[in-house]
Amino acid sequence: MIKLLIQRADRLGDVLFSLPIIDQLKALPYPIQIDYLVSPAGEALVAHHPDIHTHHVYTPTNRASLTQTIRNEGYDIYLCLWNHPHLLALGKAAKIPMRIGHSNHTWWTNSYLTHPVPTRWDNLITHMIEHNTKLLIPLGLPPVCKPAVLPIPKNNPWPTATQKVALFTQTGGSNIPFPPSTIEAFIHYMNRQAPNAKIVLLGHDPESPFLATKGPNIINAINQTSLETLMAWIAYCDTYIGPDTGPTHLASYYNKPTVFFSPLKINPPGTFGSLSNRQVIIRQDTDYSKLRLTPSDYPHYLNYLTGEYLYNAYQRLQALPGVADTDIRDQHGYATLRILYFPFPGDPSHYTAYDAVGFPVFTAASNWPALFRQLVTHNISILHGNVPRVIGKLLQWYMGIVKKIVQPIIFRYPLPKTPQDVLKNYRDARA
Known part of the structure; x- marks a missing residue:
């Protein structure tokens, strides 16, 4: 039995982008035990994954004890998906014989890896899943751009409705959420145009502007979901609306029709896009005089994003047919390259x-x-x-x-x- 440790000790979305590796590893001709090293943000996702044997949690304060624990496990392969200095060094310190990771062409990085894999981060239309699965080349497996297979929660939390819309109201910090005024106006449009629809508001933020939002077609689940119930709301919805963040990639893996909000110039859909075969990408990045934005830029940068605009995107999505994987990647390319x-x-x-x-x-x-x-x-x-x-x-x-x-x-x-x-x-x- 080969013991392999996958490290992606970062945000939830980053761990999600690593999961297709598990499906690829099943093609190996020998038995393999798959373990994970994650941050607290990713623990709930891997804790109950049926193909993950066990997991370890990294924090900045437990590095020494964690290194010893991992050394005692006797791993054969360390798959380092994130080249954080501590995590890059951990595989060597834990005496794991085969250490695979992204090469950045520096002696310092490559000295910790036995199999550095060249990575073209300057290719804006190579998806993060492709970057991650490329690390399997030393094991004889090809890179792919496929969604991970996720279990569907048993309990469906939705009431009966003609349309079930899951709307994620925030991000993990690396992207911009929908402006609150846009969401409020979108809800009003849905109240008038689709009164039999149900909209669940999702997110975890004690200061969310939607804590008190109510209405006959609103289910307010903000700060009221575990990861399992969040996955259930998404898995059983008819349409998902959200920014570029972890739960949006859950919707991608469940192949939910998605309105995907990808506003930041430096985070393109070509790298981080949804893989749903029905999607509308909201991205107007070609008419603002700054590359990197601060919150003071948002009102000007996003002044086009009204509730009516979002509702029209939702309506366009309903009319779209499903498309092939190659068409999805072309759509990402058109929304990325200028x-x-x-x-x-x-x-x-x-x-x-x-x-x-x-x-x-x-x-x-x-x-x-x-x-x-x-x-x-x-x-x-x-x-x-x-x-x-x-x-x-x-x-x-x-x-x-x-x-x-x-x-x-x-x-x-x-x-x-x-x-x-x-x-x-x-x-x-x-x-």
């Missing part, structure tokens, strides 16, 4: 095929200050077309060195007629 196009003589000034799929293309300005503004305002990830070599290098330098964000890639040929070709070229260039 093109700054330098036209060749005679090129058209409109991009009809790209507009049709919501793939933003902007025509490059003719002066330096305007070009720099375009990079940041439009969140540019591709410089395409007749890009002068010096200008291209300077624009890459500006985003990578000055703004400390992924440098845009350069394609020096005309814009393809088919948007999917841009996605393919991008994937190939950053494979």
